[in-house]
Amino acid sequence: MNETKSNKVAIGRYNTLKVKRSVDFGVFLDDGEGNDILMPQKYVADHVQIGDMVDVFVYADSEDRLVATTETPRAQVGEFAYLPVKAISRFGAFLDWGLTKDLLVPYSEQRDRMEMDKSYVVYLYLDKNTKRVAASEKLNRYLDNIAPRYEVGEEVDVLVYDVTNLGYKAIINNTHSGVIYRTEAFKVLRVGDRMKAYVKKVREDDKIDLSLQKLGFGKVGSLRETIIKKLQENGGRMAVGDKTDPETIMLAFGCSKKAFKMAIGAMYKEGSISIEADGIRLLRKEE
16 A cells, blocks of 8 residues: 655545544544544444544545545556446546546546446546546556656566557556567557566667566576476476477467577576477476
8 A cells, every 4th residue: 555644635545644533424534734534434443543543545525525435446646547437427437446436537538438338548637626536548648757767677567558560558657658569478468457567678769668578687587487387387397398389388488489498598507407309307306
């Protein structure tokens, strides 16, 4: 949980707030500015007392009153999420984001009209006029607004938001956009997929290329562990090797044939496997 510990409440995010007073229908929390925020009774734990600090998510209800909940939303303000449409109204589309109150995507924030029972990648923002949390499907305005400062090989969190002929567009650490080339993915990705990836290259124009595998020796080390585990699961021997087709290697180990050959070559040199005519064999017991 990313908590916001400050004197001023952060709407649309987690906060740690002090219990100020108790009423029949819940407790009031101090917002840091002398105002009360209601946490309804159904969210109040039995052990909570006056003066306790509680971790809550704060948002505005349908009457623009701030309320606190212990429910866990799928995303906070400033984050991207892949969410399903729950209802359509004259105001826009309402998405299910894990709270009792649904999340509005106004028509002005939709790229095309959203449809029932479909899911979309959106950005959560705070409407300055209503103080309500809303969402936008116009992602580009919220991406790449600061210069990237990634190291080659750095591990990042990514969310796939578009599929093209070239590959898969992904949101990096809720801040930048990057691409995983289709020829290097080695598995089918879909919009909404979340995973770890690695920065392969930051171009002069700040475009970012991503890899699903660790680069260089780190990749070989990680793949080595996968191969060892697969061998152990198959009695110490597998019918795969230099002559095995790339598709079979991809299905077995989730990597390219080139990466597989690099890994088994290193493992052969260290003496952990033998490379035989009918495949590879584990030579020593791994801890």
